[in-house]
């Protein structure tokens with residue numbers, strides 16, 4: 001006997017697990033138990049047991065498939081694998097040997113002879129099999145594997161279809177809810193503007209600082225809510241491939257200029273230095289001006305958010321290899337390489353999320369993590385590319401970030417629509 005040997009037992013039936021584990025542990029073996037085939041395979045790779053006992057009929061994979069899988073690992077190729085099963089039919093037995101097991105024990109297990117058998121398997125004993133029967137079983141087992149594979153592929157296709165349907169329901173729900181929220185919000189926003197511009201209220205605001213602050217705060221919050229709802233609608237349209245481009249002659253420098261004007265006040269307040277030479281920018285081309293403005297405005301907004309007061313933002317664009325190449329470089333905190341892989345995903349935010357409810361333009365004031373997802377969706381819908389360059393995130397050295405956008409210089413209306421964004 002080899003009392004210190006480790007035995008892995010892969011079995012989903014609790015009663016069998018308890019019985020075999022008791023017998024083996026009592027005899028001094030170290031026993032590992034797995035309820036599922038995949039867990040069993042993982043345990044086998046991790047602990048490299050001296051012997052593996054496996055049930056045949058498991059919920060995720062069969063004991064035969066476990067054997068084929070483990071035999072393909074050179075480190076486990078010679079480990080004795082023994083099937084413990086209630087299948088007593090000779091053909092089932094032969095197919096199990098065809099998969100590569102060393103032994104076959106039928107249930108109910110004869111406890112009195114189990115330990116002797118285990119000891120023999122541990123010493124390299126292999127059950128005898130008839131060669132002709134094995135050849136036939138190998139063929140049958142091959143067909144069985146292909147049938148199982150086909151059934152799994154079909155089942156996967158069905159669950160994929162269901163998942164896509166559920167995803168669509170979710171996107172529809174998000175869009176519907178966002179639209180429903182926006183309708184009353186537009187009315188609230190309109191009335192709050194009316195109140196703000198009405199003579200008596202303006203007089204009150206001039207005379208009473210508290211009233212002015214309350215109304216200002218109310219309008220700011222409504223505007224913010226409006227932006228968030230619009231972001232959700234756009235991102236959900238992109239995700240469901242429903243972002244329709246309205247193409248028209250577009251001057252990139254004008255688009256950038258408009259985005260810049262939207263932040264003029266905060267740029268001045270925060271003493272940021274922006275360099276922008278529109279004369280060098282690419283000539284007009286066909287694009288969706290409004291969506292491009294949204295994308296550029298988001299990237300510029302981020303450059304402002306993540307750059308400390310007094311920092312610099314450089315906006316450049318030129319024609320390169322027949323494509324417009326635009327870059328926005330900031331002297332801000334920069335982005336970790338790990339975060340760079342994910343920032344274009346929906347709802348991904350890096351850094352301190354505690355700060356993410358603060359003003360949209362305050363230093364490190366964040367958002368929902370939708371801005372860059374929208375940018376990528378818009379750029380890809382134009383057949384372009386977006387990427388980021390940064391040496392990492394460091395609030396002491398401020399390595400900065402450069403966002404690059406490449407767009408095809410479409411000089412006439414395309415006959416076929418550009419590819420849809422692949423979210």
Ligand code: ADP
Nearest residue numbers: 302303306334343349350367368369370371372
């Ligand atoms: P958010 O609206 O939350 O800023 P985004 O999708 O626009 O979401 O950006 C995702 C994350 O990428 C942000 O949380 C931020 O950590 C990081 N990020 C984006 N732009 C910059 C930048 N210019 N400098 C540093 N970090 C940035």
